[in-house]
């Protein structure tokens with residue numbers, strides 16, 4: 501349900517050409533796919549294209565069979581808000597809000613009524629094992645708990661696609677593995693596609709699909 505067709509996004513800097521070149525791949529619904537590869541291989545560039553935060557020079561991104569990369573900015577914004585969730589390396593929770601308020605935020609941006617937003621956020625926090633921490637602010641949570649709150653925030657609006665950039669990079673090894681177990685379970689259980697950029701072996705070990713990049717090109721898919 502997520503497809504890249506011959507995606508190219510090139511950057512010219514100081515006479516050097518970098519970016520991603522002619523990348524084609526497909527990730528089915530309910531699959532946890534990992535973009536792996538060394539630093540500079542193009543993982544973040546591909547995530548930005550998938551998240552419609554950038555537009556390709558050539559090729560297209562398809563979501564559920566619909567070409568979305570060249571939609572007008574307003575339509576792309578709407579898709580990001582309603583159909584996509586984002587998880588970042590540094591968690592990116594709002595520090596002055598509780599875990600519950602953080603998870604409610606995207607629902608409120610969508611116009612979900614307060615009572616329903618609260619119920620859905622509570623369910624999402626419960627699913628990631630944070631029901632008893634819902635009134636804590638991010639600074640009162642461990643790194644692993646903050647990332648689970650970020651996953652709840654990404655999933656609460658019921659997205660088709662969750663994009664995660666190095667989600668375990670700020671966690672120690674003991675927390676990275678269980679976090680990825682949770683993501684893999686949620687992908688299957690909710691039928692949500694996860695696309696994760698990472699070079700962490702704990703992440704790659706839990707992937708349903710691995711796409712290895714080298715110098716901006718897809719070197720191997722397994």
Ligand SMILES: Nc1ncnc2c1ncn2[C@@H]1O[C@H](COP(=O)(O)OP(=O)(O)OP(=O)(O)O)[C@@H](O)[C@H]1O
Pocket residue numbers: 511512513518519520537538539540541542543544545546697
């Ligand atoms: N805005 C930009 N301007 C110029 N070059 C860029 C830009 N963004 C990325 N690049 C180049 O494109 C290539 C791919 O970068 P990208 O950030 O996608 O790699 P990455 O695999 O995510 O790396 P890392 O693991 O270090 O985050 C790199 O050579 C990078 O220097």
